[in-house]
Amino acid sequence: xxxxxxxxxxxxxxxxxxxxxxxxxxxxxxxxxxxxxxxxxxxxxxxxxxxxxxxxxxxxxxxxxxxxxxxxxxxxxxxxxxxxxxxxxxxxxxxxxxxxxxxxxxxxxxxxxxxxxxxxxxxxxxxxxxxxxxxxxxxxxxxxxxxxxxxxxxxxxxxxxxxxxxxxxxxxxxxxxxxxxxxxxxxxxxxxxxxxxxxxxxxxxxxxxxxxxxxxxxxxxxxxxxxxxxxxxxxxxxxxxxxxxxxxxxxxxxxxxxxxxxxxxxxxxxxxxxxxxxxxxxxxxxxxxxxxxxxxxxxxxxxxxxxxxxxx
Amino acid sequence: xxxxxxxxxxxxxxxxxxxxxxxxxxxxxxxxxxxxxxxxxxxxxxxxxxxxxxxxxxxxxxxxxxxxxxxxxxxxxxxxxxxxxxxxxxxxxxxxxxxxxxxxxxxxxxxxxxxxxxxxxxxxxxxxxxxxxxxxxxxxxxxxxxxxxxxxxxxxxxxxxxxxxxxxxxxxxxxxxxxxxxxxxxxxxxxxxxxxxxxxxxxxxxxxxxxxxxxxxxxxxxxxxxxxxxxxxxxxxxxxxxxxxxxxxxxxxxxxxxxxxxxxxxxxxxxxxxxxxxxxxxxxxxxxxxxxxxxxxxxx
Numbered sequence: 168x169x170x171x172x173x174x175x176x177x178x179x180x181x182x183x184x185x186x187x188x189x190x191x192x193x194x195x196x197x198x199x200x201x202x203x204x205x206x207x208x209x210x211x212x213x214x215x216x217x218x219x220x221x222x223x224x225x226x227x228x229x230x231x232x233x234x235x236x237x238x239x240x241x242x243x244x245x246x247x248x249x250x251x252x253x254x255x256x257x258x259x260x261x262x263x264x265x266x267x268x269x270x271x272x273x274x275x276x277x278x279x280x281x282x283x284x285x286x287x288x289x290x291x292x293x294x295x296x297x298x299x300x301x302x303x304x305x306x307x308x309x310x311x312x313x314x315x316x317x318x319x320x321x322x323x324x325x326x327x328x329x330x331x332x333x334x335x336x337x338x339x340x341x342x343x344x345x346x347x348x349x350x351x352x353x354x355x356x357x358x359x360x361x362x363x364x365x366x367x368x369x370x371x372x373x374x375x376x377x378x379x380x381x382x383x384x385x386x387x388x389x390x391x392x393x394x395x396x397x398x399x400x401x402x403x404x405x406x407x408x409x410x411x412x413x414x415x416x417x418x419x420x421x422x423x424x425x426x427x428x429x430x431x432x433x434x435x436x437x438x439x440x441x442x443x444x445x446x447x448x449x450x451x452x453x454x455x456x457x458x459x460x461x462x463x464x465x466x467x468x469x470x471x472x473x474x475x476x477x478x479x
Numbered sequence: 480x481x482x483x484x485x486x487x488x489x490x491x492x493x494x495x496x497x498x499x500x501x502x503x504x505x506x507x508x509x510x511x512x513x514x515x516x517x518x519x520x521x522x523x524x525x526x527x528x529x530x531x532x533x534x535x536x537x538x539x540x541x542x543x544x545x546x547x548x549x550x551x552x553x554x555x556x557x558x559x560x561x562x563x564x565x566x567x568x569x570x571x572x573x574x575x576x577x578x579x580x581x582x583x584x585x586x587x588x589x590x591x592x593x594x595x596x597x598x599x600x601x602x603x604x605x606x607x608x609x610x611x612x613x614x615x616x617x618x619x620x621x622x623x624x625x626x627x628x629x630x631x632x633x634x635x636x637x638x639x640x641x642x643x644x645x646x647x648x649x650x651x652x653x654x655x656x657x658x659x660x661x662x663x664x665x666x667x668x669x670x671x672x673x674x675x676x677x678x679x680x681x682x683x684x685x686x687x688x689x690x691x692x693x694x695x696x697x698x699x700x701x702x703x704x705x706x707x708x709x710x711x712x713x714x715x716x717x718x719x720x721x722x723x724x725x726x727x728x729x730x731x732x733x734x735x736x737x738x739x740x741x742x743x744x745x746x747x748x749x750x751x752x753x754x755x756x757x758x759x760x761x762x763x764x765x766x767x768x769x770x771x772x773x774x775x776x777x778x779x
Contacts, residue, residue: 197705198732226757227539284649351596351649353753357709357730407502410655431655433506454651457538 169385171299172479175378176275176341180265181206181215181367183280185234186455187222188352191363192280206367208375214274218261221253226353228455229254235279238262276341276374280363283348284454285463286417288318289362292344293390295323300341300377302473306386307376308369315366320420321390322449322466343370349417352454382477391420391447391466398460400430400438408432411452411462419449423465430462485612487672488526488577488586489665493546493593494754495534498653499645499661500592504529507665524676525669526586530573533565538651540754541566547591550574550640588612588641590668592661595646596753598716601626601664604642613641614772617686619671624664627719629748629765630690643668647716650753681776689719689746689765696759698729698737707731710751710761718748722764729761 183196199206199215206213217223221230231252242255243262251259265274293301302321309316345366350359377383399407409430415423422445423429430438446465450456491504507527529535533542543564549555554567555574578585595602603626605613617628643664648657675681697706708729714722722728723744729737745764749755 194732284652349649351647351753352651353756354596354649354751355706355709356751357712357715360709406505407653410502410653410658413655413659416655433502433658452652452654454649457651 170382170475170477172477173300173377174275174479175210176374177210177212177378178274178276179211179213179371179374180274180277181213181280182218182277183215184217184219184223185279186228186281186352187219187224187230188226188228189280189282189350190353190355191282191347191350191360193217193223194355194360195280195364195367206371208371208378210378211371211374213371216261216264218279219254219257228352231255234258243267276343278367278370279342279344280367281344281346282350282352282359283346283450284351285419285449285451286349287346287419287449288320288348289315289366290320290322290346290449292346293321293323294342298341299473299476301343302388302390302471303383303386303476304343304370304373306388306473307373307383308366311369311372312365315362315369318362319366321388323390323392377476377478380478382475385475386473388471388473390469390471391449392469393449394446394465394467396461396464397429397448399457399462400432407457409436409438412437415448415463416452419451420447422446423448484524485587485672485675486524486526486585487588487590487669488528489590489592489669490528490530490573491592492532492535493530493591494540494650495531495536495542496538496540496650497592497594497648498538498651499594499648499658500643501529501535502653502658503592503661503665524672526577528573528576530591531566531569533569540650543567546570555579588616590665591640591642592665593642593644594648594650594657595644595749596649597718597748597750598647599627599644599718599748600646601660602629602644602646602748603627604629604631604644606631606640610641611772611774611776614686614770615675615681615774615776616641616668616671617688618684618772619681620664620667621686624667626664627748628686628688630688630770646752675776678777683771683773683775685769686772687767688770689748689767692745692764692766694749694755694760694763697756697761698731706756708737711736714747714750714762716750718750719746721745722747 181196183192196215196217203215219234232254234254234257237254237258242258245251245255267273291305305321309319347359347363350356400409402408409432412428412431414428423440424445425440425442427440428437429440447468448463449466451463489504491500504527511527531546544566546566546569549566549570555571577589601624603617620626645657645661648654698708699705700707708731711727711730713727721744722739724741725738727736728739746767747762747764750762
């Protein structure tokens with residue numbers, strides 16, 4: 168496809184607090200709910216929204232279940248109202264307000280703001296390699312702001328991951344997950360906060376330009392495609408017996424070669440990466456993933472061609 | 480100064496999401512099981528404890544209330560109901576296990592392992608400035624490890640106790656470099672105990688100490704009480720580096736710099752510790768001094 172045409176992005180939502188202890192998004196959305204002038208753009212209706220207010224109030228990831236995994240068709244059609252887990256009720260509420268997919272009221276673009284304890288810099292999470300709109304947005308941001316040229320990464324997630332499931336059921340178009348780290352849960356770091364704010368500024372500028380009819384010529388974008396999850400080594404009782412090795416810690420997006428140190432047991436033994444080829448690890452030592460049996464994920468580096476895009 | 484035989488307790492998991500201490504004590508308990516299995520004779524000079532198992536299981540700081548604030552005389556000795564917060568019941572159990580100060584079989588010192596999201600490196604926190612066992616331990620550690628010592632006379636404790644605080648580490652995460660630093664710190668401390676118990680004499684001397692002067696809170700919105708600024712990027716991660724009057728302190732969300740308005744330079748620490756947002760503390764300030772360890776210490 169040499170030129171892809173899309174309708175205008177009229178309605179844009181910015182979600183914060185999907186995980187209540189990921190403070191950059193919580194803080195930005197609260198700020199913009201109070202005073203939204205910074206996120207206003209011509210002919211765009213931008214709505215900042217706290218998706219999980221109870222988790223935000225308790226400064227915890229979730230109350231009953233992870234909201235980011237709650238957007239399944241089964242959950243969205245479940246009956247029971249107040250008896251349902253809190254986050255399932257929230258998913259239904261969010262679907263009513265911002266979706267459902269295919270309806271004229273559905274939002275066009277949703278940004279879902281997250282933080283990670285991993286040293287991932289700023290990562291835009293895409294759902295597929297055909298996500299031309301988001302790929303063009305990535306490219307626009309990197310070209311516009313040189314500081315973000317190497318800091319901003321794009322990652323294509325596994326099919327069953329959170330953002331994909333939200334996209335399938337909720338949003339007509341584009342849901343862009345934005346993950347910025349490293350930041351401890353419950354903490355607000357000024358540099359991380361500013362980075363997220365700047366990226367959203369550029370993203371909204373891009374949408375405004377697109378809506379004005381600007382054509383964005385074809386471009387190439389480097390992406391990291393997620394391959395598999397690697398768990399911590401565990402004993403027979405399921406307890407973790409090793410930590411991410413100091414050589415790998417903070418090494419997100421750097422090549423991990425077969426034979427490189429991967430884990431360090433508590434008594435000082437090094438375990439090495441046994442894969443068959445070089446991979447690019449990410450989400451290294453994310454706090455929330457200990458319970459999801461994930462020490463890091465492996466990715467493959469790819470160069471994608473995004474076709475030119477223009478308003479229909 | 481005479482002391483007969485020091486018995487020390489090492490506690491991990493007082494806060495269930497401060498993982499270096501959780502994993503370290505688990506490992507030390509495992510190693511101890513192996514020693515006991517092999518029936519090696521060793522005088523019991525160390526007791527290992529996982530302080531807050533329920534919080535550890537949920538990977539949270541606490542279940543009902545902060546365990547670290549449940550060791551005052553009032554909390555330990557006051558009346559207790561069936562519906563008491565979990566940590567209040569637990570603090571009494573721990574107190575019984577470790578023994579109130581002065582009672583037979585009681586531990587002489589509790590070393591409580593903690594992590595912080597602040598960039599504090601290895602830090603030892605004593606709860607009085609005349610605790611001569613602690614001061615000698617600090618002197619020993621300062622010889623071979625880079626570490627800071629804070630005296631916080633505000634927290635009343637029922638026994639000699641020192642906190643070993645290491646950061647930066649996010650809560651809910653174990654970083655191998657932080658774990659290793661804690662393992663080294665604890666090892667040095669246990670070495671000191673072993674040396675003392677086998678008759679080594681420890682001379683008087685000096686230790687570099689920071690004494691807490693005050694804590695300050697974030698600027699907050701008067702209605703919502705939400706914070707309206709972050710730690711300024713020029714202060715973030717600069718724990719224990721002298722802060723002068725007029726240096727940058729906070730950055731508001733609208734980009735304005737708020738400056739330190741005190742009239743004397745002070746040392747900041749616990750800069751941007753996650754758990755202190757709810758306690759209304761953005762950072763603490765301390766003064767530096769050389770404290771006289773003026774007792775010569777030996778075992779009888």
